[in-house]
Amino acid sequence: MVELRKAGPEDRDMLTALLWENEMEYADPVEHYVLAVEGKEIIGCGRSEDYESLVLIRPVVVSQKYRRQGIGRLLLKSIMPVDRPTALVARRESIKFYEALGFSKAEWEIIPTTHQKECALCPHRVECRPQPMIWKFGSGS
Numbered sequence: 001m002v003e004l005r006k007a008g009p010e011d012r013d014m015l016t017a018l019l020w021e022n023e024m025e026y027a028d029p030v031e032h033y034v035l036a037v038e039g040k041e042i043i044g045c046g047r048s049e050d051y052e053s054l055v056l057i058r059p060v061v062v063s064q065k066y067r068r069q070g071i072g073r074l075l076l077k078s079i080m081p082v083d084r085p086t087a088l089v090a091r092r093e094s095i096k097f098y099e100a101l102g103f104s105k106a107e108w109e110i111i112p113t114t115h116q117k118e119c120a121l122c123p124h125r126v127e128c129r130p131q132p133m134i135w136k137f138g139s140g141s
């Protein structure tokens, strides 16, 4: 059975491996990640950063063999705020996932400047096809 729980220090290695498999980097503190686990296996994770006017999702990831079973949706819902817009930079086919959950394509201005720069300088930018997206509070999903 798939369960969601907060990550702890003992999860760092498995979490880092899951992120690496998806060309993403782990960022401290580990407690900021919510995990989807099945038994002892970490099969997905989600993390959000709080800004004054919005929450930024960085990132949501589900292990390849567990995709299209609703786990990404479960993770995302568990880290989205109920009172503010949610923004993120989607990549590749994940745009369809976020659209299915009520997000719309948006301009780069909605993304905090430090993260805009990170994306602009990233060597994987071309194959990543980064796309800012937003879920506006009250727009449904």
Ligand SMILES: CC(C)(COP(=O)(O)OP(=O)(O)OC[C@H]1O[C@@H](n2cnc3c(N)ncnc32)[C@H](O)[C@@H]1OP(=O)(O)O)[C@@H](O)C(=O)NCCC(=O)NCCS
Pocket (backbone or CB within 6 Å): 022, 057, 058, 059, 060, 061, 062, 063, 066, 067, 068, 069, 070, 071, 072, 073, 074, 088, 089, 090, 091, 093, 094, 096, 097, 098, 100, 101
């Ligand atoms: C994006 C990601 C998190 C989705 O996780 P998931 O567990 O497969 O998503 P769900 O099963 O909850 O999908 C919910 C809905 O989103 C849509 N969706 C999800 N993946 C999709 C895809 N590859 N293509 C088209 N639609 C998709 C579907 O409408 C799906 O509902 P359905 O399966 O009933 O049709 C997963 O594909 C992933 O980890 N990708 C690599 C990492 C990444 O790019 N993360 C996003 C960057 S922040």
